[in-house]
Amino acid sequence: MKKTNFRLIVQSLFLAFVLAAVFIFREHAEAWCPFGGVETIYTYAKTGKMVCSLAVSNIYILISVLLLTLLLRRVFCGYACPIGAISTLLRKGAAKIGIKQIHVTGKVDRVLRLLKYVVLAVILYVTWTHSELYFRTADPCYALISRHGEDITFFAYIVLGLIILVSLFIMMPFCRWFCPLAAVMNPISRFGFSKIKRDTDVCIDCGKCSKICPMEIDVANVKTVNDASCMSCGDCIEGCPVKDKGALKLNFIRTIPRPRIVAVIVMIALFAGAVLAVNFFDIPSYIHVHDDPQGHGELETLEMNVTGVNCNGSAMLFVFFLERDDIYELPGYFKVEAWPHPDTARVKIHYDTEKADETMIYEAVTEAYYDPIDERWRVSPFQIEGYDPLMLE
Incomplete structure (x- = not known):
């Protein structure tokens, strides 16, 4: 297995697991969506009642994702999110057939990144006011993990289709600009304990790390990556021509060996903790x-x-x-x-x-x-x- 393929394999496995749970085992996957915890936590704290179709498991998985973000920044986006997985796989596939990537950087990128906070504010206001998941009808993730009943509209499939189309040309557009869960994670990610550090004495200034970053972070021109959108995915480290000399490292107090493997182990451990919490501290959702x-x-x-x-x-x-x-x-x-x-x-x-x-x-x-x-x-x-x-x- 090539190290450069490790993240793609992990993403594919997580995506396959989610799809199998929904379509083969007919599980209620929405009860494990971390953003569901964001949508319902205020209503539950205020009334003791969850927003319709959500469960305490949504809160537990949200807590695990936020802890993961504090430890390893937005690593959830880079390894476990089904929309992120589809977007990454499509862009990688498009590159193999000769479709060039459109790089959106600078001021345009900075303005677009603000949109996710607007999306978050609108969703939470409407959801917390009416205690209903009104935006489920346009939720691309729900279009992917739902049982495709009457509670999903054709518009959700249109949104998902647009994400798929744009992902052929732009790496992870939804995750970068529109995802409301990303808006929740970003303030925590900014103070995340792990950081990508660049050793300027070893770096050859080739700029490849900036080009390869899925979030279009200008890694090549900073000593420490403090950007909140960093997924600690390790793509920049693996793609560095002088990685064996330590030009780029993932630090958590000290350098983390095999950062991608460590990230996946920590992520799975926290997800397992959420599952155990549901079984041992299964408080009612209504x-x-x-x-x-x-x-x-x-x-x-x-x-x-x-x-x-x-x-x-x-x-x-x-x-x-x-x-x-x-x-x-x-x-x-x-x-x-x-x-x-x-x-x-x-x-x-x-x-x-x-x-x-x-x-x-x-x-x-x-x-x-x-x-x-x-x-x-x-x-x-x-x-x-x-x-x-x-x-x-």
């Missing part, structure tokens, strides 16, 4: 408090697996059925905790055993309800695993 349990009888918690609770909105409908006022009215319940999921969601209901029992809860969830406000019957969309109302007789 919390609704109905009443104060103090002064009531013995409390019990009923945990069940429910289909139909696939996002924040359907979790609210679930609560609506619990708070009905007909013959299936449920007295004495205090709190609902839910882990919405496109397939089967886990739900916990805390209730007073002197006023309610499991059967009453099952009936409240699954029986049709007449809505006097809308003057219509609402058929329950929820099914409880292991419960069949016909078996009660």
Whole structure:
């Protein structure tokens, strides 16, 4: 394996893993998008409810990515991001068939780099105001990792197609200029502990490091790369004609040997930490408090697996059925905790055993309800695993 191909291989493996998880194993990949953590963290802190379709795993993976950024700058963009992988692979492929790269540098590049902060501000304002992922309809990453249902529009595919087209001529255009997650990482990356350092006594001033940098950073004219967009990808180091003499090094307190391998190991370790956190600290992504349990009888918690609770909105409908006022009215319940999921969601209901029992809860969830406000019957969309109302007789 040539060292110059190492990053491309890692990117391809990460991309293949994501696509296999979505299209072969039918996993809910959106729950592991780090930008989902950015979109939902304010709403969750304020209300105890996630933005629709997101989960606590989004926050955990966001934390791991931000820690990774603090350690190795925007290495996530250079190795793990599916959009970054597609863009890099396309540009490399285009170069092999003779398509020349368009280099966008100087003032034009600096102005374009500001656009990602505008994109971030608009997305967060709308998302935090309405608690809905309105920009999912134009999200190129969601067009890639979604299950391609009704919640995605043709416009998202158009945006993804434009990124693919431009990537044939410009290296990583979305990552450099438009990505809102990059706007979140940049302030942390600027103070990242690792830095590319250039030894001016060894450097032969060929300028190849600047030409090869995917982010168009002028490495050849600085002693230390402090640019926030640096991905610590190591392309400049590997492409240096005098790399064996140490003209360029990745430093973290001291020089890091085999920087690309170290970067991937650290990245995988932090991602594994996020997965472990979900399993060992799996807090609910939807919390609704109905009443104060103090002064009531013995409390019990009923945990069940429910289909139909696939996002924040359907979790609210679930609560609506619990708070009905007909013959299936449920007295004495205090709190609902839910882990919405496109397939089967886990739900916990805390209730007073002197006023309610499991059967009453099952009936409240699954029986049709007449809505006097809308003057219509609402058929329950929820099914409880292991419960069949016909078996009660």
